[in-house]
Amino acid sequence: MNPLPVPPWLAKWPVTFPCRRGAWTVRNGENWGALIPETGEVSIVEPATDPALPGLGPALEYGTLLSYRVGRRAVVVTADSYIKVVRPKRVARIVTNHETVSRLTSCTIPTIVGHETDGRITVSIVDGYSLHQKLRHGCPDAQRDDARRDDAQRDDARRDDAECDDAECLSSDDFGHVVDAAAALHDASPPVEISDLSDGA
Numbered sequence: 001m002n003p004l005p006v007p008p009w010l011a012k013w014p015v016t017f018p019c020r021r022g023a024w025t026v027r028n029g030e031n032w033g034a035l036i037p038e039t040g041e042v043s044i045v046e047p048a049t050d051p052a053l054p055g056l057g058p059a060l061e062y063g064t065l066l067s068y069r070v071g072r073r074a075v076v077v078t079a080d081s082y083i084k085v086v087r088p089k090r091v092a093r094i095v096t097n098h099e100t101v102s103r104l105t106s107c108t109i110p111t112i113v114g115h116e117t118d119g120r121i122t123v124s125i126v127d128g129y130s131l132h133q134k135l136r137h138g139c140p141d142a143q144r145d146d147a148r149r150d151d152a153q154r155d156d157a158r159r160d161d162a163e164c165d166d167a168e169c170l171s172s173d174d175f176g177h178v179v180d181a182a183a184a185l186h187d188a189s190p191p192v193e194i195s196d197l198s199d200g201a
Contacts, residue, residue, distance in 0.1 A: 007040055008040060009026070009035060009040045009042055012028060012042075013026035013027065013028050013033055013035065013042060014028060015027040015028065016035070017069060018037070019069070019072075022071070023035060023036055023037075023070055023071065024037055025068065025069045025070045026042060031044070032044075032045045032046070032047055032068060032070065033045055033070075034070045034071070045070050047060070047065060047068050047074060048060050050070065050071060050074075051071075052071040052072070052087055053071065053072075053073070053074060053085050053086070053087065053119055054088065054118045054119060055083075055085045055086075055088070055116060055118035055119035055120035056068075056074050056076070056085045056119075058116075058118065058120065059074070059076040059083040059085050059120050060076055062076065062078045062083065063076040063077050063078035063079075063081075063083065064076065064077055064078075066082075071087075072086075072087070073085060073086050073087075080124070080125060081113055081122050081123060081124055081125060082110070082122070082123050082125065083120055083121070083122050083123075084120070084121040084122075084123065085119050085120055085121075086119050086121070087119055088117060088118055088119040090119070091115055091116075091117070091119060091121060094121060095112060095115055095121065098112055098123075099112070108126050108127075109126075110123035110124045110125065110126050111123065111124040
């Protein structure tokens with residue numbers, strides 16, 4: 001079997017975050033772009049001026065960009081918090097999901113410090129393993145760093161596959177699974193951190 005040809009854009013944009021629908025996010029160092037996979041055309045993107053994420057520019061005044069998907073979401077880390085930036089219409093649903101799980105489980109959950117109509121949701125930093133890490137790896141100390149790296153890659157791919165304009169919240173079944181899993185882990189040591197309820201379990 002002959003190997004698939006390497007697309008020309010990959011040489012310039014070696015870090016790629018595919019998405020099931022719409023533009024892919026690509027990166028080269030500190031440079032970001034939006035790739036049309038059907039044509040290979042890449043448009044340079046400045047995260048701070050992403051029109052779909054009006055809260056990202058203000059968020060970057062307080063911290064450093066940790067994760068970014070063009071037109072979809074971003075995470076900015078500050079000295080004492082994470083700022084999740086989403087499309088403005090998604091804020092209410094994310095806050096509701098977070099508050100519901102916080103009432104139904106004794107797991108360690110970051111506190112929502114504040115949220116803005118421009119798409120910013122600021123949450124506290126807590127110690128412990130993420131729910132994803134605990135469910136997938138069990139997280140003995142020797143595996144903790146590897147689990148975090150693996151989760152970061154898998155979760156980025158999963159979220160990008162899951163996100164679309166017509167499906168901006170968890171289904172009732174998915175949400176129930178999150179709550180059930182969180183309740184089952186309430187005695188975990190070290191504590192389990194549910195850090196992101198915006199895109200699924």
